[in-house]
Amino acid sequence: MVDGQGRAIRYLRVSVTDRCNLRCRYCMPESGVDWVPHGQVLTYEQMARLVGLCAGLGVEKVRLTGGEPLVRRGLSALVRMVKETPGIRQVCLTTNGVLLPEQLPALLEAGLDGVNLSLDTLDRGQYAALTRRDELPRALAGLEAALAAPGLTVKLNCVPLADNEDQWVPLATLARDRDLAVRFIELMPIGLGRGLPGRSEAQVLARLEAAFGPLRPLEGPPGGPARYGTFPGFRGRVGFISAMTHPFCAACDRVRLTASGFLKTCLQYQTGVDLRALLEAGAGDSALRAAILEAVRQKPACHHFGGAPAPGDEGHTMNQIGG
Ligand code: SAM
Ligand code: SF4
Numbered sequence: 001m002v003d004g005q006g007r008a009i010r011y012l013r014v015s016v017t018d019r020c021n022l023r024c025r026y027c028m029p030e031s032g033v034d035w036v037p038h039g040q041v042l043t044y045e046q047m048a049r050l051v052g053l054c055a056g057l058g059v060e061k062v063r064l065t066g067g068e069p070l071v072r073r074g075l076s077a078l079v080r081m082v083k084e085t086p087g088i089r090q091v092c093l094t095t096n097g098v099l100l101p102e103q104l105p106a107l108l109e110a111g112l113d114g115v116n117l118s119l120d121t122l123d124r125g126q127y128a129a130l131t132r133r134d135e136l137p138r139a140l141a142g143l144e145a146a147l148a149a150p151g152l153t154v155k156l157n158c159v160p161l162a163d164n165e166d167q168w169v170p171l172a173t174l175a176r177d178r179d180l181a182v183r184f185i186e187l188m189p190i191g192l193g194r195g196l197p198g199r200s201e202a203q204v205l206a207r208l209e210a211a212f213g214p215l216r217p218l219e220g221p222p223g224g225p226a227r228y229g230t231f232p233g234f235r236g237r238v239g240f241i242s243a244m245t246h247p248f249c250a251a252c253d254r255v256r257l258t259a260s261g262f263l264k265t266c267l268q269y270q271t272g273v274d275l276r277a278l279l280e281a282g283a284g285d286s287a288l289r290a291a292i293l294e295a296v297r298q299k300p301a302c303h304h305f306g307g308a309p310a311p312g313d314e315g316h317t318m319n320q321i322g323g
Contacts, residue, residue: 001057001292003265003299011254012059014047015322016078018259020068022096023132024120026159026193027318030132036320040260044074046279048081050257053288055087057296063092063116065322067259070099076106083111092116092153094323097142098135104145114153115146121158121167130163147178155181155239160199168204169211175236183226183239189305190267191317201242208238225251243267249302255295256322263292264321265299269312 001009018036020028042050051062062082069075070093082091092114093107100115119139121127127136146154158164158171168184175182187198209215212231215238219228225248226239240246256264261276273295278288304310314321 001059001296004297005250005299005301007250007252007299008058009253009255009296009299010059011061011063012051012054013063013065013254013256013322014051014082015065015067015257015259015320016044016047016069016075017041017067017072018320019071020066020096020319021071021098021133022068022135025130025132026161026187026196026198027191027323029192029317036260040276042257042259042261042276042279044078044081046261046276047078047257048085049279050261050263050275050288051082051088052085053285053292054255055085057289057292058087060087061090061092062088063094065094067319067322068096068099069093070095070103075103076110076112079107079110079112090114094118094157095142096131096135097139097146099138100142101138101145104142104149108149108152112152114155116155116157117143117146118157118159119143119171120161121164122170123167126164126167130161147180154179155183157183157185159187160184160204161187162197162199165199165207168207172208172212172231172238175238176231176234178236180236181226181228181239182236183241185241186244188243188267190314190321191319193318198244200245201240202245204240243303244305247302247305252299255299258321263295265295266303267321268303268305268314269300270314271295271298271300271312 023030079091090113094116097117120130124136128134172182184204187193215229217229226241228237228239230237262272263275264272273291
């Protein structure tokens with residue numbers, strides 16, 4: 001499927017839950033969370049049906065996210081259904097890693113291709129302050145488990161903040177001896193990210209180059225927003241996803257399905273279509289397909305991060321959207 005700007009949509013992010021076992025300060029409040037009622041969360045079967053329709057329209061890659069996808073029971077069943085969908089070449093997971101050690105074997109067995117693990121610091125006290133939970137040891141065990149899994153693509157995602165500046169070099173160092181991509185993702189002004197002091201790609205790069213020498217740019221994998229490089233003596237890569245300072249909207253190939261079945265066509269806007277309402281009204285495949293195509297046709301051209309708030313801006317927090 002092609003949007004109104006001529007961009008082909010090949011990538012679907014599916015949020016399987018808005019629940020999470022952490023409370024990252026830029027993503028969720030400590031308390032007073034407005035949970036999506038259980039009855040409004042799509043079943044795995046409904047998600048798999050919508051994935052199948054999107055695959056029929058050209059989606060090739062699916063990423064399961066959340067909230068924390070591993071807090072939803074039996075996720076490997078969804079991995080298997082998505083992996084067996086004709087047209088889907090890759091199914092990946094974005095996770096905080098805390099529950100990965102116990103769940104990875106079943107996920108691999110179901111056909112999981114890749115894990116992006118979100119980790120903003122290697123310092124236990126800082127991790128507890130940032131996530132409001134003392135779970136660094138389990139998150140690190142999750143990272144080790146993923147790195148030990150043969151054939152699994154592993155990437156580590158860090159959001160650079162004023163609070164974790166001293167951790168950028170230690171985190172990037174993880175890519176020195178391992179086949180790992182460590183990526184720095186600029187904080188976006190969505191949900192609780194608004195008003196927090198994020199740091200830019202240029203600020204991260206300056207620190208990394210002071211520690212490791214000049215970054216040698218690498219050809220990135222086609223389609224993705226990350227730009228990669230490596231440092232002298234590194235086995236792995238360092239990447240940057242910089243929606244604020246290097247917008248990549250012109251090459252955007254993705255849409256998002258929220259846990260409550262809203263097909264969201266741009267991170268910053270509310271635009272999209274409520275597919276759950278259609279499912280509940282008994283819509284057939286052709287009606288669902290038509291709704292998906294029309295929402296994609298209206299996908300906004302670009303975000304306006306950094307500009308003044310505007311009507312239609314996304315009001316949800318990132319755990320409700322899926323990142
Ligand atoms: N719980 C899983 C995790 O943390 O990986 C998956 C969901 S989480 C919402 C997905 C990603 O969004 C995480 O890497 C997180 O760091 C990132 N994220 C959350 N809020 C953000 C914001 N305001 N700007 C940039 N990234 C954000
Ligand atoms: Fe949970 Fe991920 Fe949000 Fe952190 S970033 S609170 S781990 S959903």
